[in-house]
């Protein structure tokens with residue numbers, strides 16, 4: 001199959017539901033292939049990593065958006081994303097990233113561990129209380145990340161269900177192709193989020209709190225420039241980039257663990273293995289499958305010359321399964337040497353929330369396996385027909401009985417067992 005047809009297959013519902021066979025068809029033509037006049041696709045790990053770090057490549061800027069997406073200025077969804085650091089090039093990107101990273105401190109993230117654990121425990125309690133099978137996506141994979149990011153941003157608990165819907169609507173705009181109807185849905189989500197955050201920002205200006213929204217408002221007010229529009233766009237991107245991605249890591253990861261009961265049993269016994277497991281889960285079935293870049297100068301990758309103004313789709317999910325980087329890449333193996341998934345990207349746009357996402361998954365999986373040793377699929381998981389953000393619409397599970405509390409030698413009777 002030639003690369004253009006393989007790319008068309010990838011964009012089709014069939015290709016979106018299971019992109020991995022199509023990645024191999026593309027890979028058969030080399031790690032970088034031309035799939036249109038100025039259009040290239042990257043499946044190689046080394047090439048993807050290098051292109052994302054290469055200053056000759058940037059994200060699509062306003063001039064190119066005007067060329068490729070006329071009318072984008074009328075879309076609140078595209079405007080919101082394009083004013084954020086995710087879709088900005090230096091020098092604006094470096095300034096925004098510095099200001100946001102200053103608010104996203106390791107101390108603030110580390111302090112979230114107890115919040116994550118408490119929220120995960122509450123969600124497991126509710127799953128145990130349900131009568132019969134539950135949808136893991138609705139019961140755990142959505143509410144945990146949305147609860148965590150809302151706690152970080154200072155969004156009151158009562159508003160979280162609204163957020164979930166608006167954020168999910170808006171993420172349609174991250175797909176490589178979007179219909180007019182999907183764009184209208186994304187626009188509605190963006191408009192709601194903009195008006196919500198406008199009020200939250202005004203409230204934090206009146207009464208600062210110890211949260212990320214206040215930290216970003218103060219970074220703006222502190223003189224070094226996040227414009228009002230940039231502040232809103234970056235708050236929205238933190239929410240959108242931070243929540244559905246992590247939801248999909250929890251859903252994809254649970255399916256992989258249930259498919260590999262021996263590996264799951266090993267993690268149940270050894271929660272300290274969680275960091276390696278989570279990185280292998282990220283590699284094996286990446287929650288973000290692709291990103292894109294425009295080139296500003298000529299370059300050469302994988303024996304292919306890329307002229308300026310080439311549009312390059314970097315298939316992170318394919319790079320993570322490059323056999324030149326990972327032997328037997330389709331096998332889930334948390335014991336592999338040097339797992340370094342490209343699921344969080346690389347270079348200047350490397351995911352700002354990677355530490356938080358890893359923390360959530362490293363707490364959640366051992367906790368689920370420990371408290372729910374009988375957890376099993378209760379029906380066929382249904383995938384969403386999306387390529388960029390790969391995850392499930394529904395994931396029916398049988399929760400089973402809760403494990404008996406474990407007493408750790410040396411702890412007083414009645415004290416809690418080991419926690420991840």
Ligand code: HEM
Nearest residue numbers: 085086241242245246249291343344345349351352353357
């Ligand atoms: C498993 C979960 C996650 C995955 C797989 C993921 C993936 C990614 C990827 C691939 C990028 C780079 C996009 C590009 O280069 O074009 C990115 C950027 C970003 N992510 Fe994440 N992300 C996750 C969780 C989070 C969380 C929890 C947050 C925040 C709370 C977050 C915030 C961001 C931000 C702000 C950016 C833009 C950084 C920049 O442009 O400089 N992400 N993420």
